Amino acid sequence: MASIRHGITLRFCVTLFAIASMCAAPACAQDATGVQRLYVLNCGESETKDLSAWSPGFNEGKAFEFSDSCYLIRHAKGWLLWESGVSDAIAAMPDGLTVGNGMLTLHVRKTLRSQLHELGVAPSDIAYLGFSHFHGDHVGNANLFTSAKLYIQKAEYDAAFGPDAAKSGFNPAFYNKLKDNPVVVLEGDHDIFGDGSVTIYSTPGHTAGHQSLLVRLPKTGPVLLSGDAVHFQENWENRRVPARNFNKEQSLASMQKLADILEREHAALWINHDKAQTNTLPHAPQFLE
Numbered sequence: 001m002a003s004i005r006h007g008i009t010l011r012f013c014v015t016l017f018a019i020a021s022m023c024a025a026p027a028c029a030q031d032a033t034g035v036q037r038l039y040v041l042n043c044g045e046s047e048t049k050d051l052s053a054w055s056p057g058f059n060e061g062k063a064f065e066f067s068d069s070c071y072l073i074r075h076a077k078g079w080l081l082w083e084s085g086v087s088d089a090i091a092a093m094p095d096g097l098t099v100g101n102g103m104l105t106l107h108v109r110k111t112l113r114s115q116l117h118e119l120g121v122a123p124s125d126i127a128y129l130g131f132s133h134f135h136g137d138h139v140g141n142a143n144l145f146t147s148a149k150l151y152i153q154k155a156e157y158d159a160a161f162g163p164d165a166a167k168s169g170f171n172p173a174f175y176n177k178l179k180d181n182p183v184v185v186l187e188g189d190h191d192i193f194g195d196g197s198v199t200i201y202s203t204p205g206h207t208a209g210h211q212s213l214l215v216r217l218p219k220t221g222p223v224l225l226s227g228d229a230v231h232f233q234e235n236w237e238n239r240r241v242p243a244r245n246f247n248k249e250q251s252l253a254s255m256q257k258l259a260d261i262l263e264r265e266h267a268a269l270w271i272n273h274d275k276a277q278t279n280t281l282p283h284a285p286q287f288l289e
């Protein structure tokens, strides 16, 4: 018996050793590639009484509802969160929060923190973090993610963390805890994991350092998360630029850049605030592979 047990123990140890040496961290994590799944999270909703603020000269007096999505991406190297939506604090406000001199009313039906919790993901599990830009409906819960590596364009970094953040329409109270995060400051496009699976594209115009994200899903195919480079389908089709954008020419050039990426990559365009489209996407706990 003793020898058999010894044999089993030895085999077990050999197997363990083999696994350990195969996966000797950090080599295992470094070699891991590819996106495994993507969750769409409901990170708020909003409504306006006058859509023309987003499409000058069109849709005057037209009421409209926007979605607000976050995207939780499981890569072989860890969790990436793209966007953090409007602040979870708004969930406690029964009538929502009206901002911009009555231009927009924001609602949170379900907090980001609770959606992550349901998936078994703690804020400290988020290893990689990015936002299309630093407006409050995208960085509303940024301060939850203080252990993540932040990916941000230099122009956005300078505006958000500089002395005149409010001039860019940014509120540092939403994201000031990120100032000590590890940060990758970008001036252009960037392949986050070095395996082509998740690529940041610089798409300025809505803000000085707006960026978009191409995610290559193994079964679904590539999807392009365009943030606020465009707000809804009609604006995309007609290349309309909201009056409040940082720079109109940059906005138009970025829309063309996105169109070129879509064509080259045969990717699907996911417009963050287009509620009609967002409603067609599976939401967490469902996911796309």
Ligand SMILES: [Zn+2]
Binding pocket: 135, 137, 138, 228, 273
């Ligand atoms: Zn937005």
